[in-house]
Structure formats: structure tokens, C-alpha cells
Amino acid sequence: DAKTTQPTSMDCAEGRAANLPCNHSTISGNEYVYWYRQIHSQGPQYIIHGLKNNETNEMASLIITEDRKSSTLILPHATLRDTAVYYCIVRVALYGETSGSRLTFGEGTQLTVNP
């Protein structure tokens, strides 16, 4: 499995963009990069995922470098409710593209949004 490396913690001012980095230097060509977050022992919440191209949805943007060895999750206007642990995950396909797969969570980044 490709492993990921994230900073342990980050701070961000409310209303500013939060940029969370992730290194995944051993990622394989068919592995996706996923971001989830967990707010204080609640169930993890899916944010966004991508393979090669940058992606954007209503929650965040995902920037993946051209060599795919790192990525950045961007929360464009962080709010206090965005305070959470953010997990960067490289997804391993167990049986091919038509099957499900497990998620391997590391320790993530504790993002604290300050007033």
C-alpha cells in the first residue's frame, strides 16, 4: 500500500484558506487520493478524491502534483466547524476496478480553525 505523510497539526484563521499537504511518494498509477475528515469522534466524512487532475466540489479543492507524489487539500474559507482531523488516504483496490476496497487511515492532520 502506498503510505501517506501529513503534518501532525495545523492552525488556520477563520475565513482564510486552509491548505493541508500530503505526501504519497510511492503511489501507484491506478491509486486514487482521498481526503476524509473526522470531527471529534464522529464518523469520518468524505471530502473529495482524485486520480490525476485537480478536483473541486462544494466542500474543497484537491490539487495533485504532476508526478502525483503529493497533494494539497484546500478549504477556501475555513470556518470554526472545519476544525477536525483530516486524513489523506491512498486507496488500494483489492480485486480490480469493479470491487470495493479498504481505507487505510493514518494519524491525519489536526486542523484547528481559530476565531
Add this chain to the structure above:
Amino acid sequence: EAQVTQNPRYLITVTGKKLTVTCSQNMNHEYMSWYRQDPGLGLRQIYYSMNVEVTDKGDVPEGYKVSRKEKRNFPLILESPSPNQTSLYFCASSFGGSEQPQHFGDGTRLSIL
């Protein structure tokens, strides 16, 4: 509302007393799985199911059983709970396909005394 529902949310019980944690999803997902979360260890997969009657071990299956008789339900069974199974448990589901995001329940906090 699309959701994954776990019950109970909290349970305190004693060693050896069989218990079942239920998980139900209303999104017609093929794939379901169970995770446990412990401080310093992150989330670890216990068991997963690719579809009805298809289950397989995850990373930490010892002491647990599962069944998948219906598509929507995926109960986690602890036949003889022990204190080292005290943990926060999450059920998750998704459509099949390695790129599909997983949806998680709100968690079940088990304490085994």
C-alpha cells in the same frame, strides 16, 4: 436521508457476554465494512463484505464475526468480548468500485469490563 445507522451508540458490558452491533444502510450499497478506532492506531478494518453472503477478513478480525444475509445489514458480532475490544467502532458502506467514497455511521463506543 441517505445514511448508515449503527446501534447501539454506546454500550458497557462485561467480559464474555455475547453482543451484536447492528449496521444498516439505505443507499443500496454493495460494499460494507467495519472499522475500529483506537488512540494512536488510527482506524483499522475488521471485516468487509463485497455483497450479500460475501465477507472477508480485514486487518484485525480476531475475536469478531460478521454476516451479510441482506444487502442493507452488516452486523458485527462479538461472541466472547474481552477488555482489549474496548474501542470506538464504525460501520461504512459504498457502491462497488475502487473509486467510490465510503459513507460512515456515527460510531459505537464499546466498553468491555
